[in-house]
Amino acid sequence: MGTSELKDIYSVYQNMIENDLIMIYEGEFSQEITKSVLSMAEKNFDSENIEAGIRKKVFNVMVEGLQNICKHQHEVDDKAENSSAIFMIAFNDDEYRIITGNLIDNTKIDIVKSKIDTINELDQEGLKGLYKEARLKSTISDVGGAGLGFIDMARKSGCKLVYSFNPVNPEISFFSLITTIKNTKE
C-alpha cells in the first residue's frame, strides 16, 4: 500500500469540516458497537454542554437510526458485495444531524418512500395520531416495520426527514437518511 490514502487524510478532514461531521462509523453494526457509538455521542454532549432536552432527542433519533440499520443489515447479503452500512453524527452551533446510509432491497423502496413522504406531510399533532395508529398495527406484524421508527424520528426532530435512494445494482439501492435536531431552546 502506498501513501496515497495518507495524503487523503487531509481531504477527509476537510470534508468532515465542510459537512460538520464529528464522527463516521462504517461497517457492521452489533449491539455493542451501537452502544459505543452512543457513548461517543454522549461525550460530545458533555464537552459541548448540550442541554438535557436536546440530548434526549438526539439520543432517541440515534437509537432509532441504529436500530433501523441493525434490523435491515442482512436483508441484502446475497445481493451485495457486503452489507456494510454507515452512521454519522454532524454537529454545529445550530443543530445536530444524524445521518444513516444502508443498502435496501429495491422492492422495499416504494413502501419506505411513501412512509417517509406521509410523515413529512404531517405536523406534530398528525404525527402523534399516526404513531398511535402504527403502534396498534405493529403488534400484529412487525416484519416490514410499521414505520414507527421513522415517525418517532420525525417527532423528536421537528424537521422534515431528508432521504434519497441511489441505485447500486438492479436489485439494491443505497438509502440515505438525514434527521436534523435543532439545538435551540424552546
Next chain:
Amino acid sequence: MELIKNTTAKIDFVENIHNYMNKQKFMLSYRGSISQSITKSILLMTEKKMDLEHEENSVKKKVFGVMVECLQNICKPQTTDKGKDAIVMIAKSDEHYIVYIGNVIASEKKEVLSQKINEINLLPREELKEQHKILLSNNLNDSNNQAILGLIDIAKKTGNKIEFFFNDVSDTNSFFSLKTIIARAN
C-alpha cells in the same frame, strides 16, 4: 418541503463517504478535540469492533497501545494549533489494522518532525529500546519529548515503519498526517 428540495443535491455525500470508507476499509473516523473522555470512547469502540472480529489478544493490545500513543502523546493540544481539530481514522484489512491521525501544526515544526520520524524508522529494534530508555529518564514535561517517545513506542510495538505526510494549509500552517500499521497475524 422546501428543506427537502434544498438538501437532496447535497445528500449524495452520504453515499460518497460510504463508498470511500468502504474502498479504503476505514471503519471509524473522528474529528474534534482529543480529550481524555473521547480517547476512552474511541478505544471502547475499537475494542468492540475487534471483539466482533474475534481478534487475538496480542493484536488488540498492540492496536490499543498504538492508539493511546497517537491520541495522548502525538495528537495533543500542545502540538496542535489552538481551536483546530484533529482527526483519527482506523482501517482494517485482512492483514492489518491501520491507525491514522492528522492535525494542523505550525509549518516550522515540519523539518524537525520529518527528521525525527526518518531517524526512528532507521533504528533497529534494540536501538529503539535504548532510545526509549534515555528519553524516559529525560524531562517528560516537554511535549516534544512526549511526542518523540510516542513515536518510538509505536515503532517498537508495530515493528513497522511510520509513514507521514504534510499538506499545506496556509503560509504558516501544515496538516500533519501519520500512518501506523499493526499486523493482525503474528
